[in-house]
Amino acid sequence: LAKTTQPISMDSYEGQEVNITCSHNNIATNDYITWYQQFPSQGPRFIIQGYKTKVTNEVASLFIPADRKSSTLSLPRVSLSDTAVYYCLVAQNTGGFKTIFGAGTRLFVKA
Amino acid sequence: DVKVTQSSRYLVKRTGEKVFLECVQDMDHENMFWYRQDPGLGLRLIYFSYDVKMKEKGDIPEGYSVSREKKERFSLILESASTNQTSMYLCASSLLREGNEQFFGPGTRLTVL
Numbered sequence: 001l002a003k004t005t006q007p008i009s010m011d012s013y014e015g016q017e018v019n020i021t022c023s024h025n026n027i028a029t030n031d032y033i034t035w036y037q038q039f040p041s042q043g044p045r046f047i048i049q050g051y052k053t054k055v056t057n058e059v060a061s062l063f064i065p066a067d068r069k070s071s072t073l074s075l076p077r078v079s080l081s082d083t084a085v086y087y088c089l090v091a092q093n094t095g096g097f098k099t100i101f102g103a104g105t106r107l108f109v110k111a
Numbered sequence: 112d113v114k115v116t117q118s119s120r121y122l123v124k125r126t127g128e129k130v131f132l133e134c135v136q137d138m139d140h141e142n143m144f145w146y147r148q149d150p151g152l153g154l155r156l157i158y159f160s161y162d163v164k165m166k167e168k169g170d171i172p173e174g175y176s177v178s179r180e181k182k183e184r185f186s187l188i189l190e191s192a193s194t195n196q197t198s199m200y201l202c203a204s205s206l207l208r209e210g211n212e213q214f215f216g217p218g219t220r221l222t223v224l
Binding site: 032034041042043044045046049087089091099100101102103104 | 115146151152153154155156170201203211212213214215216217218
């Protein structure tokens with residue numbers, strides 16, 4: 001299973017774009033990259049998933065370079081409500097089997 | 112919307128008690144998971160199940176067992192609760208082989224005294 005490395009914490013201001021990078025040097029050919037968001041006292045919530053290049057949805061964008069050894073979650077124009085922990089996971093597309101949640105990145109958005 | 116519910120938000124038990132945590136999902140998902148979450152350690156997988164009566168150990172199964180008698184229900188059992196099992200317990204479900212999107216319940220904060 002590929003392990004991931006993310007920054008422990010990040011600070012930002014409202015209205016800024018935030019980029020959180022995740023390293024996964026041992027990613028396997030069949031692995032997908034998935035990001036979750038977790039607010040205090042709640043379970044994690046799926047944000048976005050991708051395999052290569054770029055994926056965008058209404059919440060975020062996910063950039064994956066050709067070698068797939070890292071990925072970047074981009075949150076456009078963050079607000080105070082984006083303060084949360086963000087987790088990067090890599091796993092095969094099997095409904096979440098054996099996915100490993102690391103410690104995540106704690107994003108703090110200031111006014 | 113997928114809904115995953117857990118039997119309690121907060122639970123306080125004494126050392127040695129048998130504890131049942133129940134999780135129910137309403138979207139006919141094949142996969143169900145139990146995690147525990149502790150400060151600085153992220154989520155750690157205890158057990159998962161991909162079908163009724165099927166179960167697989169996760170990373171930290173010691174001291175826990177599970178039961179899946181019906182597709183929608185996945186129970187976590189602490190046979191003899193200990194203080195080091197004080198934690199937030201999170202249940203999740205997902206479709207088999209449909210990406211890695213897991214749907215999480217609100218969690219149960221268990222305190223073992």
